[in-house]
Amino acid sequence: MQSGSRYIIATGIGLLALSILYFLSLVLFVPFLVTVPVIFVSLVFIFGWILKNAVSGADKIKHPAWAWVMLFAGVSVVVYRFPVLAVHYGGWDAWGIWNLHAKYLTDPVNWKKMFENIYFAHPEYPLFIPAVNGFFIRLFAGKYVMAIPFIFNFCMTLFIPVLIFLENVKKNIVVAGIFLFLFAADTFFLTKGATQYADTTLAFFFLCAFVCVNYADEDRKFVLLTAASAGCCVWIKDEGCILALIFIVFYSQTFFKKKNILSFAIGAGVPIAIYLIYKIGYAPLSGTMSEKDNDMLSHLHDWGRYKTVYHFFIDNVNKKFYYVKVLFFLYLIVCVVQRQWPGKQFLLIICCMAAYTMVYVTSSGSIEWLLDTSQERLMHQLMPALMYVFALRFSEIQFSLAQQKTE
Amino acid sequence: MKGSLVFMLLLLAVITATALHVTKNDPQGERIDNIAVGLKGVEAHLPPSSSFRITLPEGAPWDAYMVWQFLLTPRYCSIVAKERFDTVLTIFNANVKDSMINNLTAKNKVIYSESAGDYKYYITCNLK
Numbered sequence: 001m002q003s004g005s006r007y008i009i010a011t012g013i014g015l016l017a018l019s020i021l022y023f024l025s026l027v028l029f030v031p032f033l034v035t036v037p038v039i040f041v042s043l044v045f046i047f048g049w050i051l052k053n054a055v056s057g058a059d060k061i062k063h064p065a066w067a068w069v070m071l072f073a074g075v076s077v078v079v080y081r082f083p084v085l086a087v088h089y090g091g092w093d094a095w096g097i098w099n100l101h102a103k104y105l106t107d108p109v110n111w112k113k114m115f116e117n118i119y120f121a122h123p124e125y126p127l128f129i130p131a132v133n134g135f136f137i138r139l140f141a142g143k144y145v146m147a148i149p150f151i152f153n154f155c156m157t158l159f160i161p162v163l164i165f166l167e168n169v170k171k172n173i174v175v176a177g178i179f180l181f182l183f184a185a186d187t188f189f190l191t192k193g194a195t196q197y198a199d200t201t202l203a204f205f206f207l208c209a210f211v212c213v214n215y216a217d218e219d220r221k222f223v224l225l226t227a228a229s230a231g232c233c234v235w236i237k238d239e240g241c242i243l244a245l246i247f248i249v250f251y252s253q254t255f256f257k258k259k260n261i262l263s264f265a266i267g268a269g270v271p272i273a274i275y276l277i278y279k280i281g282y283a284p285l286s287g288t289m290s291e292k293d294n295d296m297l298s299h300l301h302d303w304g305r306y307k308t309v310y311h312f313f314i315d316n317v318n319k320k321f322y323y324v325k326v327l328f329f330l331y332l333i334v335c336v337v338q339r340q341w342p343g344k345q346f347l348l349i350i351c352c353m354a355a356y357t358m359v360y361v362t363s364s365g366s367i368e369w370l371l372d373t374s375q376e377r378l379m380h381q382l383m384p385a386l387m388y389v390f391a392l393r394f395s396e397i398q399f400s401l402a403q404q405k406t407e
Numbered sequence: 408m409k410g411s412l413v414f415m416l417l418l419l420a421v422i423t424a425t426a427l428h429v430t431k432n433d434p435q436g437e438r439i440d441n442i443a444v445g446l447k448g449v450e451a452h453l454p455p456s457s458s459f460r461i462t463l464p465e466g467a468p469w470d471a472y473m474v475w476q477f478l479l480t481p482r483y484c485s486i487v488a489k490e491r492f493d494t495v496l497t498i499f500n501a502n503v504k505d506s507m508i509n510n511l512t513a514k515n516k517v518i519y520s521e522s523a524g525d526y527k528y529y530i531t532c533n534l535k
Binding site for chain 1: 425439446476
Protein backbone atom coordinates (compact mmCIF):
# COMPACT_ATOMS: atom_id res chain seq x y z
CA MET A 1 0.00 0.00 0.00
CA GLN A 2 1.17 3.50 -0.83
CA SER A 3 2.41 5.39 2.22
CA GLY A 4 -0.02 8.22 1.33
CA SER A 5 -2.91 5.77 1.58
CA ARG A 6 -1.54 4.57 4.91
CA TYR A 7 -1.68 8.10 6.32
CA ILE A 8 -5.35 8.33 5.32
CA ILE A 9 -6.21 4.90 6.75
CA ALA A 10 -4.26 5.74 9.93
CA THR A 11 -6.29 8.94 10.35
CA GLY A 12 -9.53 6.98 9.97
CA ILE A 13 -8.50 4.27 12.44
CA GLY A 14 -7.12 6.93 14.78
CA LEU A 15 -10.51 8.65 14.80
CA LEU A 16 -12.18 5.31 15.50
CA ALA A 17 -9.91 4.76 18.51
CA LEU A 18 -10.50 8.33 19.66
CA SER A 19 -14.29 7.96 19.53
CA ILE A 20 -14.22 4.65 21.44
CA LEU A 21 -11.83 5.92 24.12
CA TYR A 22 -13.75 9.15 24.58
CA PHE A 23 -17.09 7.32 24.84
CA LEU A 24 -15.60 4.91 27.41
CA SER A 25 -14.17 7.86 29.37
CA LEU A 26 -17.69 9.30 29.65
CA VAL A 27 -19.18 5.97 30.66
CA LEU A 28 -16.45 5.29 33.25
CA PHE A 29 -16.27 8.90 34.55
CA VAL A 30 -12.58 9.24 33.62
CA PRO A 31 -11.33 12.83 34.07
CA PHE A 32 -10.63 14.70 30.84
CA LEU A 33 -7.09 15.41 32.00
CA VAL A 34 -6.45 11.66 31.92
CA THR A 35 -8.45 11.00 28.74
CA VAL A 36 -6.53 13.49 26.59
CA PRO A 37 -3.03 12.01 27.13
CA VAL A 38 -4.38 8.46 26.79
CA ILE A 39 -5.97 9.36 23.44
CA PHE A 40 -2.82 11.19 22.34
CA VAL A 41 -0.59 8.20 23.13
CA SER A 42 -3.03 5.86 21.35
CA LEU A 43 -2.96 8.03 18.23
CA VAL A 44 0.84 8.07 18.22
CA PHE A 45 0.87 4.28 18.58
CA ILE A 46 -1.73 3.76 15.80
CA PHE A 47 0.08 6.06 13.37
CA GLY A 48 3.44 4.47 14.20
CA TRP A 49 2.06 0.95 13.78
CA ILE A 50 0.27 1.60 10.49
CA LEU A 51 3.12 3.61 8.99
CA LYS A 52 5.77 1.06 10.06
CA ASN A 53 7.54 -0.31 6.96
CA ALA A 54 5.40 2.06 4.92
CA VAL A 55 7.91 2.39 2.09
CA SER A 56 6.73 -0.33 -0.23
CA GLY A 57 7.49 -1.22 -3.84
CA ALA A 58 4.71 1.13 -4.86
CA ASP A 59 6.50 4.06 -3.23
CA LYS A 60 9.72 3.32 -5.06
CA ILE A 61 8.01 3.72 -8.44
CA LYS A 62 8.92 7.18 -9.76
CA HIS A 63 5.76 9.06 -10.58
CA PRO A 64 5.93 11.85 -13.13
CA ALA A 65 5.72 15.34 -11.68
CA TRP A 66 2.28 15.76 -13.13
CA ALA A 67 0.92 13.12 -10.75
CA TRP A 68 1.58 15.71 -8.04
CA VAL A 69 0.16 18.49 -10.20
CA MET A 70 -2.95 16.39 -10.76
CA LEU A 71 -3.33 15.64 -7.04
CA PHE A 72 -2.79 19.30 -6.13
CA ALA A 73 -5.31 20.46 -8.74
CA GLY A 74 -7.94 17.89 -7.68
CA VAL A 75 -7.54 18.76 -4.00
CA SER A 76 -7.69 22.49 -4.83
CA VAL A 77 -10.99 22.06 -6.67
CA VAL A 78 -12.47 20.30 -3.63
CA VAL A 79 -11.06 22.98 -1.30
CA TYR A 80 -12.68 25.79 -3.28
CA ARG A 81 -16.01 24.09 -3.98
CA PHE A 82 -16.69 22.49 -0.60
CA PRO A 83 -17.01 25.63 1.57
CA VAL A 84 -19.26 27.23 -1.08
CA LEU A 85 -21.68 24.30 -0.81
CA ALA A 86 -21.59 24.25 3.00
CA VAL A 87 -23.61 26.30 5.44
CA HIS A 88 -22.03 27.22 8.77
CA TYR A 89 -23.88 24.71 10.94
CA GLY A 90 -24.61 22.06 8.30
CA GLY A 91 -27.96 20.67 7.22
CA TRP A 92 -30.99 19.83 9.36
CA ASP A 93 -29.79 16.36 10.43
CA ALA A 94 -26.39 17.82 11.32
CA TRP A 95 -27.44 20.21 14.03
CA GLY A 96 -30.68 18.34 14.74
CA ILE A 97 -28.89 15.02 15.37
CA TRP A 98 -25.13 14.58 14.87
CA ASN A 99 -23.78 17.91 16.09
CA LEU A 100 -26.48 18.08 18.75
CA HIS A 101 -25.26 14.75 20.14
CA ALA A 102 -21.68 16.03 19.89
CA LYS A 103 -22.63 18.99 22.08
CA TYR A 104 -24.21 16.66 24.63
CA LEU A 105 -21.03 14.60 24.72
CA THR A 106 -18.97 17.65 25.65
CA ASP A 107 -20.65 17.61 29.06
CA PRO A 108 -19.30 14.73 31.17
CA VAL A 109 -22.02 15.18 33.80
CA ASN A 110 -25.17 15.73 31.73
CA TRP A 111 -24.43 13.87 28.48
CA LYS A 112 -27.11 11.27 29.20
CA LYS A 113 -29.77 13.96 28.89
CA MET A 114 -29.57 13.35 25.14
CA PHE A 115 -31.60 10.18 25.73
CA GLU A 116 -34.59 12.29 26.85
CA ASN A 117 -35.00 13.73 23.38
CA ILE A 118 -36.60 10.64 21.84
CA TYR A 119 -39.08 12.43 19.59
CA PHE A 120 -36.85 14.33 17.17
CA ALA A 121 -33.15 13.78 17.83
CA HIS A 122 -32.73 9.99 17.40
CA PRO A 123 -30.62 9.40 20.52
CA GLU A 124 -30.37 5.73 19.53
CA TYR A 125 -27.98 6.57 16.65
CA PRO A 126 -24.40 5.32 17.17
CA LEU A 127 -21.86 7.77 18.54
CA PHE A 128 -18.78 7.63 16.32
CA ILE A 129 -19.25 11.11 14.83
CA PRO A 130 -20.65 12.80 17.97
CA ALA A 131 -17.81 11.37 20.08
CA VAL A 132 -15.09 12.63 17.72
CA ASN A 133 -16.63 16.09 17.37
CA GLY A 134 -17.58 16.21 21.05
CA PHE A 135 -14.01 15.41 22.10
CA PHE A 136 -12.51 18.21 19.99
CA ILE A 137 -15.19 20.74 20.95
CA ARG A 138 -14.45 19.98 24.61
CA LEU A 139 -10.70 20.07 24.00
CA PHE A 140 -11.03 23.63 22.66
CA ALA A 141 -13.37 24.63 25.52
CA GLY A 142 -16.46 24.91 23.30
CA LYS A 143 -14.98 27.67 21.16
CA TYR A 144 -15.21 26.01 17.75
CA VAL A 145 -18.66 24.42 17.72
CA MET A 146 -19.12 25.47 14.10
CA ALA A 147 -15.63 24.74 12.73
CA ILE A 148 -14.92 21.29 14.21
CA PRO A 149 -17.79 19.34 12.56
CA PHE A 150 -16.93 21.13 9.32
CA ILE A 151 -13.28 20.03 9.51
CA PHE A 152 -14.31 16.46 10.28
CA ASN A 153 -16.72 16.25 7.36
CA PHE A 154 -14.34 18.00 5.00
CA CYS A 155 -11.64 15.43 5.83
CA MET A 156 -14.02 12.51 5.21
CA THR A 157 -15.10 14.00 1.88
CA LEU A 158 -11.57 14.81 0.73
CA PHE A 159 -10.06 11.49 1.82
CA ILE A 160 -12.37 9.49 -0.48
CA PRO A 161 -11.16 10.78 -3.88
CA VAL A 162 -7.56 11.11 -2.67
CA LEU A 163 -7.49 7.51 -1.43
CA ILE A 164 -8.89 6.23 -4.74
CA PHE A 165 -6.35 8.38 -6.60
CA LEU A 166 -3.40 7.11 -4.55
CA GLU A 167 -4.48 3.49 -4.92
CA ASN A 168 -4.63 3.78 -8.71
CA VAL A 169 -1.89 6.24 -9.56
CA LYS A 170 0.76 3.51 -9.40
CA LYS A 171 -1.15 1.48 -12.03
CA ASN A 172 -2.63 4.03 -14.36
CA ILE A 173 -2.15 7.74 -13.79
CA VAL A 174 -4.77 8.74 -16.38
CA VAL A 175 -7.53 6.64 -14.81
CA ALA A 176 -6.51 7.87 -11.33
CA GLY A 177 -6.67 11.48 -12.49
CA ILE A 178 -10.05 11.06 -14.21
CA PHE A 179 -11.60 9.55 -11.08
CA LEU A 180 -10.15 12.29 -8.88
CA PHE A 181 -11.68 14.99 -11.07
CA LEU A 182 -15.02 13.18 -11.36
CA PHE A 183 -15.32 13.38 -7.57
CA ALA A 184 -14.08 16.96 -7.42
CA ALA A 185 -16.65 18.01 -10.04
CA ASP A 186 -19.52 16.06 -8.47
CA THR A 187 -21.71 18.64 -6.76
CA PHE A 188 -24.00 16.00 -5.24
CA PHE A 189 -21.07 14.13 -3.68
CA LEU A 190 -19.55 17.30 -2.21
CA THR A 191 -22.92 18.58 -1.00
CA LYS A 192 -23.58 15.38 0.94
CA GLY A 193 -20.29 15.93 2.76
CA ALA A 194 -20.98 19.63 3.27
CA THR A 195 -24.35 18.97 4.94
CA GLN A 196 -22.38 17.20 7.71
CA TYR A 197 -24.59 14.10 7.66
CA ALA A 198 -23.10 10.69 8.53
CA ASP A 199 -23.33 9.15 5.07
CA THR A 200 -19.99 10.38 3.74
CA THR A 201 -18.21 9.12 6.84
CA LEU A 202 -19.83 5.71 6.41
CA ALA A 203 -18.86 5.75 2.72
CA PHE A 204 -15.25 6.53 3.65
CA PHE A 205 -14.89 3.66 6.13
CA PHE A 206 -16.62 1.22 3.77
CA LEU A 207 -14.12 2.29 1.10
CA CYS A 208 -11.24 1.80 3.57
CA ALA A 209 -12.39 -1.79 4.11
CA PHE A 210 -12.36 -2.36 0.33
CA VAL A 211 -8.87 -0.89 0.00
CA CYS A 212 -7.32 -2.69 2.98
CA VAL A 213 -8.72 -6.12 2.12
CA ASN A 214 -6.82 -6.04 -1.17
CA TYR A 215 -3.59 -6.10 0.89
CA ALA A 216 -4.74 -8.80 3.31
CA ASP A 217 -2.35 -11.36 1.83
CA GLU A 218 0.65 -9.05 2.33
CA ASP A 219 0.41 -8.57 6.06
CA ARG A 220 -2.00 -9.52 8.86
CA LYS A 221 -1.98 -5.86 9.81
CA PHE A 222 -4.26 -5.20 6.84
CA VAL A 223 -6.69 -7.90 7.97
CA LEU A 224 -7.03 -6.02 11.25
CA LEU A 225 -7.42 -2.69 9.45
CA THR A 226 -10.05 -4.17 7.11
CA ALA A 227 -12.00 -5.61 10.02
CA ALA A 228 -11.70 -2.36 11.99
CA SER A 229 -12.96 -0.32 9.02
CA ALA A 230 -15.91 -2.67 8.52
CA GLY A 231 -16.59 -2.70 12.26
CA CYS A 232 -16.43 1.08 12.35
CA CYS A 233 -19.33 1.20 9.84
CA VAL A 234 -21.49 -0.29 12.62
CA TRP A 235 -20.37 2.39 15.10
CA ILE A 236 -21.19 5.19 12.59
CA LYS A 237 -24.75 4.38 11.55
CA ASP A 238 -27.22 1.53 11.98
CA GLU A 239 -27.13 0.81 8.23
CA GLY A 240 -23.46 0.09 8.75
CA CYS A 241 -24.51 -3.22 10.36
CA ILE A 242 -25.84 -4.40 7.00
CA LEU A 243 -22.70 -3.28 5.16
CA ALA A 244 -20.35 -4.81 7.73
CA LEU A 245 -22.26 -8.10 7.82
CA ILE A 246 -22.26 -8.50 4.04
CA PHE A 247 -18.59 -7.54 3.88
CA ILE A 248 -17.64 -10.08 6.53
CA VAL A 249 -19.67 -12.82 4.79
CA PHE A 250 -18.00 -12.09 1.44
CA TYR A 251 -14.52 -12.17 2.97
CA SER A 252 -15.17 -14.90 5.53
CA GLN A 253 -12.54 -17.11 3.90
CA THR A 254 -9.92 -14.42 4.49
CA PHE A 255 -11.08 -13.45 7.97
CA PHE A 256 -11.54 -16.96 9.32
CA LYS A 257 -8.18 -18.33 8.19
CA LYS A 258 -6.32 -19.63 11.22
CA LYS A 259 -3.58 -16.99 10.93
CA ASN A 260 -6.05 -14.11 10.48
CA ILE A 261 -8.78 -14.88 12.96
CA LEU A 262 -7.20 -13.03 15.89
CA SER A 263 -6.60 -9.89 13.79
CA PHE A 264 -10.20 -10.06 12.59
CA ALA A 265 -11.55 -10.56 16.12
CA ILE A 266 -9.65 -7.53 17.46
CA GLY A 267 -10.38 -5.30 14.47
CA ALA A 268 -14.09 -5.95 14.14
CA GLY A 269 -14.75 -7.02 17.73
CA VAL A 270 -13.80 -3.79 19.47
CA PRO A 271 -16.10 -1.37 17.58
CA ILE A 272 -18.94 -3.90 17.47
CA ALA A 273 -18.62 -4.53 21.23
CA ILE A 274 -18.74 -0.77 21.89
CA TYR A 275 -21.78 -0.49 19.62
CA LEU A 276 -23.53 -3.27 21.57
CA ILE A 277 -22.64 -1.70 24.93
CA TYR A 278 -24.14 1.55 23.72
CA LYS A 279 -27.26 -0.03 22.22
CA ILE A 280 -28.00 -2.38 25.11
CA GLY A 281 -26.87 -0.20 27.98
CA TYR A 282 -27.80 3.32 26.97
CA ALA A 283 -29.68 3.95 23.72
CA PRO A 284 -33.47 3.96 23.69
CA LEU A 285 -35.22 1.60 21.25
CA SER A 286 -35.00 2.97 17.71
CA GLY A 287 -38.14 4.17 15.95
CA THR A 288 -37.90 1.71 13.07
CA MET A 289 -37.38 -1.23 15.44
CA SER A 290 -40.37 -0.37 17.59
CA GLU A 291 -42.61 0.42 14.65
CA LYS A 292 -41.97 -2.83 12.76
CA ASP A 293 -45.33 -4.23 11.93
CA ASN A 294 -46.44 -7.74 11.27
CA ASP A 295 -46.96 -7.11 7.55
CA MET A 296 -43.33 -7.82 6.73
CA LEU A 297 -44.09 -11.12 5.02
CA SER A 298 -47.00 -9.73 3.04
CA HIS A 299 -44.78 -6.83 1.92
CA LEU A 300 -42.34 -9.39 0.49
CA HIS A 301 -44.98 -10.55 -1.99
CA ASP A 302 -46.08 -7.03 -2.89
CA TRP A 303 -44.45 -6.47 -6.30
CA GLY A 304 -45.65 -2.88 -6.33
CA ARG A 305 -43.20 -2.09 -3.54
CA TYR A 306 -40.28 -3.51 -5.56
CA LYS A 307 -41.43 -1.43 -8.53
CA THR A 308 -41.54 1.73 -6.38
CA VAL A 309 -38.01 1.09 -5.10
CA TYR A 310 -36.82 0.49 -8.66
CA HIS A 311 -38.40 3.72 -9.99
CA PHE A 312 -36.84 5.80 -7.21
CA PHE A 313 -33.51 4.06 -7.82
CA ILE A 314 -33.52 4.81 -11.56
CA ASP A 315 -34.60 8.38 -10.90
CA ASN A 316 -31.76 8.88 -8.41
CA VAL A 317 -29.22 7.30 -10.75
CA ASN A 318 -30.25 9.57 -13.63
CA LYS A 319 -30.33 12.75 -11.57
CA LYS A 320 -27.52 12.32 -9.05
CA PHE A 321 -25.23 9.50 -10.18
CA TYR A 322 -25.32 9.86 -13.96
CA TYR A 323 -21.59 9.35 -14.49
CA VAL A 324 -21.61 6.30 -12.21
CA LYS A 325 -24.24 4.84 -14.55
CA VAL A 326 -21.94 5.36 -17.55
CA LEU A 327 -19.00 3.80 -15.69
CA PHE A 328 -21.22 0.90 -14.61
CA PHE A 329 -21.97 -0.04 -18.23
CA LEU A 330 -18.35 0.57 -19.20
CA TYR A 331 -17.29 -1.80 -16.45
CA LEU A 332 -19.64 -4.50 -17.73
CA ILE A 333 -18.33 -4.00 -21.30
CA VAL A 334 -14.73 -4.34 -20.06
CA CYS A 335 -15.70 -7.56 -18.27
CA VAL A 336 -17.26 -8.94 -21.47
CA VAL A 337 -14.27 -7.93 -23.61
CA GLN A 338 -11.81 -9.41 -21.11
CA ARG A 339 -14.03 -12.49 -20.77
CA GLN A 340 -14.02 -12.15 -17.00
CA TRP A 341 -16.80 -12.18 -14.44
CA PRO A 342 -17.37 -9.00 -12.47
CA GLY A 343 -15.14 -9.04 -9.41
CA LYS A 344 -16.08 -10.09 -5.89
CA GLN A 345 -16.11 -6.49 -4.65
CA PHE A 346 -18.53 -5.47 -7.40
CA LEU A 347 -20.91 -8.28 -6.42
CA LEU A 348 -20.55 -7.27 -2.76
CA ILE A 349 -21.82 -3.77 -3.54
CA ILE A 350 -24.71 -5.15 -5.61
CA CYS A 351 -25.54 -7.36 -2.64
CA CYS A 352 -25.55 -4.33 -0.30
CA MET A 353 -27.90 -2.50 -2.66
CA ALA A 354 -30.17 -5.56 -2.75
CA ALA A 355 -30.16 -5.68 1.05
CA TYR A 356 -31.13 -2.00 1.22
CA THR A 357 -33.93 -2.74 -1.25
CA MET A 358 -35.25 -5.48 1.02
CA VAL A 359 -35.19 -3.09 3.99
CA TYR A 360 -37.38 -0.67 2.01
CA VAL A 361 -39.71 -3.41 0.80
CA THR A 362 -40.29 -4.81 4.29
CA SER A 363 -40.45 -1.45 6.09
CA SER A 364 -43.61 -0.18 7.69
CA GLY A 365 -45.10 3.24 6.95
CA SER A 366 -44.97 5.13 3.67
CA ILE A 367 -42.37 3.57 1.40
CA GLU A 368 -42.43 6.66 -0.87
CA TRP A 369 -41.53 8.94 2.03
CA LEU A 370 -38.73 6.60 3.14
CA LEU A 371 -37.29 6.37 -0.37
CA ASP A 372 -37.59 10.09 -0.94
CA THR A 373 -35.73 10.93 2.25
CA SER A 374 -33.05 8.26 2.31
CA GLN A 375 -32.40 6.27 -0.88
CA GLU A 376 -30.03 8.81 -2.43
CA ARG A 377 -28.03 8.82 0.81
CA LEU A 378 -27.77 5.03 0.87
CA MET A 379 -26.56 5.11 -2.73
CA HIS A 380 -24.07 7.80 -1.72
CA GLN A 381 -22.73 5.45 0.99
CA LEU A 382 -21.94 2.78 -1.60
CA MET A 383 -20.82 5.02 -4.45
CA PRO A 384 -17.15 5.60 -3.42
CA ALA A 385 -16.53 1.85 -2.98
CA LEU A 386 -18.14 1.21 -6.36
CA MET A 387 -15.98 3.91 -7.96
CA TYR A 388 -12.90 2.30 -6.41
CA VAL A 389 -13.89 -1.06 -7.93
CA PHE A 390 -14.35 0.58 -11.34
CA ALA A 391 -11.05 2.45 -11.08
CA LEU A 392 -9.14 -0.72 -10.18
CA ARG A 393 -10.56 -2.59 -13.18
CA PHE A 394 -9.97 0.29 -15.62
CA SER A 395 -6.43 0.76 -14.31
CA GLU A 396 -5.64 -2.82 -15.20
CA ILE A 397 -6.62 -2.40 -18.87
CA GLN A 398 -3.31 -0.82 -19.81
CA PHE A 399 -1.47 -3.48 -17.82
CA SER A 400 -3.18 -6.37 -19.57
CA LEU A 401 -2.63 -4.79 -23.00
CA ALA A 402 1.05 -4.33 -22.21
CA GLN A 403 1.20 -7.91 -21.04
CA GLN A 404 -0.38 -9.10 -24.29
CA LYS A 405 2.25 -7.19 -26.28
CA THR A 406 5.09 -8.79 -24.38
CA GLU A 407 3.56 -12.18 -24.97
CA MET B 408 4.15 9.35 -3.85
CA LYS B 409 5.70 10.26 -0.53
CA GLY B 410 3.11 9.80 2.20
CA SER B 411 4.31 12.62 4.44
CA LEU B 412 4.04 15.09 1.54
CA VAL B 413 0.52 13.86 0.71
CA PHE B 414 -0.39 14.26 4.39
CA MET B 415 0.96 17.82 4.43
CA LEU B 416 -1.01 18.64 1.28
CA LEU B 417 -4.19 17.34 2.94
CA LEU B 418 -3.42 19.34 6.09
CA LEU B 419 -2.97 22.48 4.01
CA ALA B 420 -6.28 21.75 2.26
CA VAL B 421 -8.09 21.40 5.61
CA ILE B 422 -6.67 24.69 6.90
CA THR B 423 -7.58 26.57 3.70
CA ALA B 424 -11.10 25.13 3.50
CA THR B 425 -11.76 25.88 7.19
CA ALA B 426 -10.54 29.46 6.76
CA LEU B 427 -12.86 29.88 3.76
CA HIS B 428 -15.77 28.35 5.68
CA VAL B 429 -15.55 30.39 8.87
CA THR B 430 -14.97 33.71 7.09
CA LYS B 431 -17.70 33.36 4.48
CA ASN B 432 -20.97 35.23 4.66
CA ASP B 433 -23.71 32.83 5.77
CA PRO B 434 -27.10 34.25 6.86
CA GLN B 435 -28.21 30.97 8.51
CA GLY B 436 -25.00 30.75 10.55
CA GLU B 437 -25.11 34.41 11.54
CA ARG B 438 -28.75 34.05 12.62
CA ILE B 439 -27.86 31.11 14.86
CA ASP B 440 -24.84 33.00 16.25
CA ASN B 441 -27.07 36.00 17.06
CA ILE B 442 -29.63 33.81 18.81
CA ALA B 443 -26.78 32.18 20.78
CA VAL B 444 -25.58 35.59 22.00
CA GLY B 445 -29.12 36.50 23.08
CA LEU B 446 -29.48 33.28 25.07
CA LYS B 447 -26.69 33.97 27.57
CA GLY B 448 -29.11 35.22 30.23
CA VAL B 449 -31.48 32.30 29.70
CA GLU B 450 -28.58 29.86 30.00
CA ALA B 451 -27.52 31.46 33.27
CA HIS B 452 -31.00 30.88 34.74
CA LEU B 453 -31.49 27.31 33.53
CA PRO B 454 -28.99 24.82 34.97
CA PRO B 455 -27.38 22.40 32.45
CA SER B 456 -29.20 19.51 34.12
CA SER B 457 -32.64 21.08 33.67
CA SER B 458 -35.54 19.91 31.50
CA PHE B 459 -38.30 22.30 30.52
CA ARG B 460 -40.98 23.05 27.99
CA ILE B 461 -40.33 25.52 25.18
CA THR B 462 -42.92 27.62 23.36
CA LEU B 463 -41.90 28.98 20.00
CA PRO B 464 -42.52 32.50 18.70
CA GLU B 465 -45.70 33.04 16.73
CA GLY B 466 -45.36 31.99 13.08
CA ALA B 467 -42.17 29.98 13.57
CA PRO B 468 -42.15 26.51 11.94
CA TRP B 469 -42.04 23.62 14.44
CA ASP B 470 -38.50 22.64 13.45
CA ALA B 471 -37.22 26.08 14.50
CA TYR B 472 -37.36 24.41 17.90
CA MET B 473 -34.21 22.51 16.92
CA VAL B 474 -32.22 25.76 16.84
CA TRP B 475 -32.96 26.51 20.48
CA GLN B 476 -32.57 22.84 21.43
CA PHE B 477 -29.13 22.87 19.77
CA LEU B 478 -28.04 26.08 21.47
CA LEU B 479 -29.35 25.17 24.93
CA THR B 480 -27.72 21.71 25.02
CA PRO B 481 -27.18 19.85 27.38
CA ARG B 482 -30.52 21.04 28.77
CA TYR B 483 -33.54 19.21 27.41
CA CYS B 484 -36.32 21.37 26.04
CA SER B 485 -39.52 19.81 24.81
CA ILE B 486 -42.27 20.87 22.44
CA VAL B 487 -44.14 17.59 22.85
CA ALA B 488 -47.57 18.34 24.31
CA LYS B 489 -47.80 15.16 26.38
CA GLU B 490 -44.55 15.93 28.24
CA ARG B 491 -45.27 18.08 31.29
CA PHE B 492 -42.72 20.38 32.90
CA ASP B 493 -43.02 23.00 35.65
CA THR B 494 -40.62 25.36 33.90
CA VAL B 495 -41.49 26.88 30.55
CA LEU B 496 -39.30 28.95 28.26
CA THR B 497 -41.58 31.12 26.16
CA ILE B 498 -40.09 32.87 23.16
CA PHE B 499 -41.86 35.84 21.61
CA ASN B 500 -40.98 37.80 18.52
CA ALA B 501 -39.55 41.21 19.43
CA ASN B 502 -42.67 42.97 18.11
CA VAL B 503 -45.12 40.86 20.14
CA LYS B 504 -48.27 42.56 21.42
CA ASP B 505 -48.26 43.49 25.12
CA SER B 506 -51.54 41.64 25.62
CA MET B 507 -49.85 38.32 24.82
CA ILE B 508 -47.11 38.96 27.35
CA ASN B 509 -49.67 40.03 29.95
CA ASN B 510 -51.62 36.86 29.28
CA LEU B 511 -48.50 34.82 30.09
CA THR B 512 -47.35 36.78 33.13
CA ALA B 513 -50.84 36.95 34.67
CA LYS B 514 -51.12 33.17 34.89
CA ASN B 515 -47.52 32.24 35.69
CA LYS B 516 -44.68 33.28 37.93
CA VAL B 517 -41.93 34.92 35.89
CA ILE B 518 -38.47 33.70 36.88
CA TYR B 519 -36.56 35.64 34.25
CA SER B 520 -37.29 37.78 31.24
CA GLU B 521 -35.08 39.41 28.67
CA SER B 522 -35.32 41.08 25.29
CA ALA B 523 -32.43 40.03 23.06
CA GLY B 524 -32.16 40.70 19.34
CA ASP B 525 -35.23 39.54 17.45
CA TYR B 526 -36.78 37.75 20.44
CA LYS B 527 -38.11 38.19 23.95
CA TYR B 528 -37.51 35.36 26.40
CA TYR B 529 -39.66 34.53 29.42
CA ILE B 530 -38.82 31.74 31.82
CA THR B 531 -41.93 31.03 33.83
CA CYS B 532 -43.05 28.60 36.45
CA ASN B 533 -46.67 27.49 36.58
CA LEU B 534 -46.84 27.69 40.37
CA LYS B 535 -48.04 31.15 41.28
